[in-house]
Amino acid sequence: MVQNIIAILILGLFMLIPLGMGMVANKKLLPTTEDFFVQGRSMGSVAVFFTVAATWWSAFAFLGSNGYFYAQGPVYWTAIAWNILFGFLYYLIGKRVWYFGHKNNYITASDFFRDLYGSPVLANLVAIIMLVFTVPYLQIQLTGGAYLIEVASGGLIPWKIGGLLFYAVIIVYVWAGGLRAVAWTDIFYGILLFFGMVFAGFFLAAKVGGSTQLFQTLRQTAPESLTLPGPKGNMGPMMWVSMFIITPLGSFMGPQLWTRMYAVKSSKLFNLMPFLLAFAAIAYIGSMLVGNTGIILEPKAPVADQILPLMLFKYAPFALAAMICAGGAAAAMSTANSQIHSMSAVYTIDIHKRYINKNADHKKLISVGRISILIFGLGAYFMSVFVPGLLVTIGLVALSGTAQIFIPTAGILFWKGANKNGAIAGLLVGIIIICLITFVPAIKAPWGMHSGLFAIIANLLVFVVISLVSPKRTEAEVKKFKEQKEEYHASYS
Numbered sequence: 298m299v300q301n302i303i304a305i306l307i308l309g310l311f312m313l314i315p316l317g318m319g320m321v322a323n324k325k326l327l328p329t330t331e332d333f334f335v336q337g338r339s340m341g342s343v344a345v346f347f348t349v350a351a352t353w354w355s356a357f358a359f360l361g362s363n364g365y366f367y368a369q370g371p372v373y374w375t376a377i378a379w380n381i382l383f384g385f386l387y388y389l390i391g392k393r394v395w396y397f398g399h400k401n402n403y404i405t406a407s408d409f410f411r412d413l414y415g416s417p418v419l420a421n422l423v424a425i426i427m428l429v430f431t432v433p434y435l436q437i438q439l440t441g442g443a444y445l446i447e448v449a450s451g452g453l454i455p456w457k458i459g460g461l462l463f464y465a466v467i468i469v470y471v472w473a474g475g476l477r478a479v480a481w482t483d484i485f486y487g488i489l490l491f492f493g494m495v496f497a498g499f500f501l502a503a504k505v506g507g508s509t510q511l512f513q514t515l516r517q518t519a520p521e522s523l524t525l526p527g528p529k530g531n532m533g534p535m536m537w538v539s540m541f542i543i544t545p546l547g548s549f550m551g552p553q554l555w556t557r558m559y560a561v562k563s564s565k566l567f568n569l570m571p572f573l574l575a576f577a578a579i580a581y582i583g584s585m586l587v588g589n590t591g592i593i594l595e596p597k598a599p600v601a602d603q604i605l606p607l608m609l610f611k612y613a614p615f616a617l618a619a620m621i622c623a624g625g626a627a628a629a630m631s632t633a634n635s636q637i638h639s640m641s642a643v644y645t646i647d648i649h650k651r652y653i654n655k656n657a658d659h660k661k662l663i664s665v666g667r668i669s670i671l672i673f674g675l676g677a678y679f680m681s682v683f684v685p686g687l688l689v690t691i692g693l694v695a696l697s698g699t700a701q702i703f704i705p706t707a708g709i710l711f712w713k714g715a716n717k718n719g720a721i722a723g724l725l726v727g728i729i730i731i732c733l734i735t736f737v738p739a740i741k742a743p744w745g746m747h748s749g750l751f752a753i754i755a756n757l758l759v760f761v762v763i764s765l766v767s768p769k770r771t772e773a774e775v776k777k778f779k780e781q782k783e784e785y786h787a788s789y790s
Contacts, residue, residue, distance in 0.1 A: 319470025322478035351631035364601035366588025370527025383545035384574035416717035430698030438633035493624020498583025539747030547696025552639035697749025719764030727756035
């Protein structure tokens, strides 16, 4: 009992630190929507790297990765590849999005599509997709944090109450400091998250004789956990490929990453991101060791996503276990804060300002943004209570939706034949496919691929075909884009 209370206090301390950062950030906050939502486009290199990495890594990575290695076998190893792809996308696409955002004062992704495609319908569709599919991804952050609190407290704090506490802390500091508060806390949490993942893996593997002995034991007792398609037989090569594509595309197209692309002060950091994020991927070695060690030490864990805290509090000194679990809380909080903040930007700028109160001043819009932070966070909390599921499974569905936005984004940046009709049709087809396969059990994606990958392929085909056969963009739209594109290549390529 005493140990559980001390563990709760340690977790509580790490959850309360951002409150102080939020109060300091609040003092620097300017009364403008640009400052509240994109930090006045002045975010420095250190803050950008850590806030991107911490937002990219989530409960999906810290808890879900361990649970997936534990329950599904080695398919999650594709995380090494998708980290590299994510970094490359941040350089290739993100740098261009940053340029157009600075050039035209964009705040949300919808601003980008409304301007470059000249289509309010497409912009609104993008906003709706982002809101609908980011809520379940936010859900897994609250669920992950709640799991940690429940295990750390020895059941004294049920996960439903823990999730509510988690939600309340995030709301307070995001409300107070906007993106600046989020970025500052992400520096602290990003460091904690990285070392927590790596250390936990090697520490727990030592309990079964180290990594060499771990794999020798698994070869004899659970060889199906070391090869595709995994112990359940449903994680073959196509699922590997699906996760490799869906995860980075879906995360990269999430509203929280658009916000960070717009907020960057200098273009130079984009050149370094592929290397930095690829290097950071070594943290997944820790997740692999945790999941595989769990197969030996705790073969009947009731909830796969709880395997890390379950083993830590059983096999590690409680203070150490609490410190590492604080890294898990960091993973969940550093993504949840970004998602809540960016979703409030989407609603405030794309819906409220444009359709509900066109004359709202900056003070009013910031108030609307703060209220929407409360509402979206509460919606995600209720989903975590009433729509439970494996963290990575829910995450893949959520990422599949936002991943569809990549097709019209890359299309307008690299193909002069892209137009709004193709973009709208492709997005609708992709989203419909995801919904049908997710909610109608009789419908399945072909060749063992995930619904998200199948939807992306269909989205691309429809986008290209409809763009080719429908009216092209106007001369004015093409001219403006061409001039800005030439300026980008002259200055930043």
